[in-house]
Amino acid sequence: MKIATYNVNGVNGRLPVLLQWLKEAQPDIVCLQELKAPQERFPVNAINEAGYKAIWKGQKSWNGVAILTKDLDIVEVQDSLPGDPDDFQSRYIEAIIDNIVVCCLYLPNGNPYPGPKFDYKLAWLKRFKKRTNELIKMELPAILIGDFNIIPTPFDVHKPERWENDALFRTEVRKVYQDLMKKGWLDSIRTLYPEEKIYTFWDYLYKAYQRNAGIRLDHILLSPYLSSALQAGGVDSHVRGWEKSSDHAPVWIELKR
Template identity: 75%
Template structure:
């Protein structure tokens, strides 16, 4: 089973890129973030023609998430974090596919730091941590997948000294990510590539992609139940170089579900 995450940065404006990548990469399950489309504007007809079913939680402007499935039935669990049901931002979607709990997330950016947006980010993380603990305690096959808006370590950023005042790289959020790993979650990509320089986002400015001046924001975390099923994974970096592409690249893993 091939599972991927992709911050599309506007699903309708970048639909040709998404459809091309789906055809080339052939993932079974895809978690999308930053749809920038209200619920009724999600391009479900085009997604269906590409061979995928979808569950989505749209929102105008900056948010919105979706989960696509090819050949697997999906059951929606929730589209907000427990205890955070009053949050009006579309940032979390949880479904069950092939007996796996898929938690698609678009964690808040938090900039400018400090400020109310960073406070909202930390509050969101608090609710998220509670849900991840529940999944660990229940010993479920589960995946936390999406745009975490967290740079976990200095290894995950080009010139880390330039990010010391950015909400993506603050000690509090890095500690929260590290705590997930201590609690039993496996960072799939870093496990497969422990020493390599791997980025998933390159800014549009200053030829960041051409210089490989990137950061790693998009993560796939596996619960202990799934750790032994991890086979391979990677970042489809070349997609970032396609015309009119997102500033993120798709990230994927393959699990042995036999």
């Protein structure tokens, strides 16, 4: 089973890129972030024509998450992160697919630091951590997948000294990521490539992609009840070089089922 995540940075504006990648990569499950489209503008017909079912939670102008499946049934569990009924931002959707709990997330950026956006990020992370602990306690096969907006370690960023006061790299958010590892969640890509510089995002400015001056923001974490099934994975970094592509690249893993 091939499972992928892709921050599309505008699902309608970059629909040709998404469809081209789906045709090339043929993932069984895909989690999308940053749809930048209201609920009624999600291109469900084009997605269906490409061979995928979909559930999604849109939002006008920004945010938005979706889960796509190919030849697999999908049962939506919830379309928001529990814990704050006043949080209107579309950043989380959870479903059961092939007896796996798939948690697709678009974690808040948090910049500028310090400020209310960073405070919101920490509050969101607190709620997220609670949900992940529940999944561990229930002993469920689960996946945390998406754009975490967290650079886990200095090894995951080009020139880390420039990021010390950025909300993506603050010690507070990196600690939450490490706490997930301590609870038993497995960073699949880092597990497969412990010694390699791997990035999933390259800014549009300063020829960052051409210089490979990137950061690793997009992650696929496996619960202890799935970690032994991990077989392969990678980043489709070449997609970032396509015309009118997102500033993120798709990340994928393969599980033995």
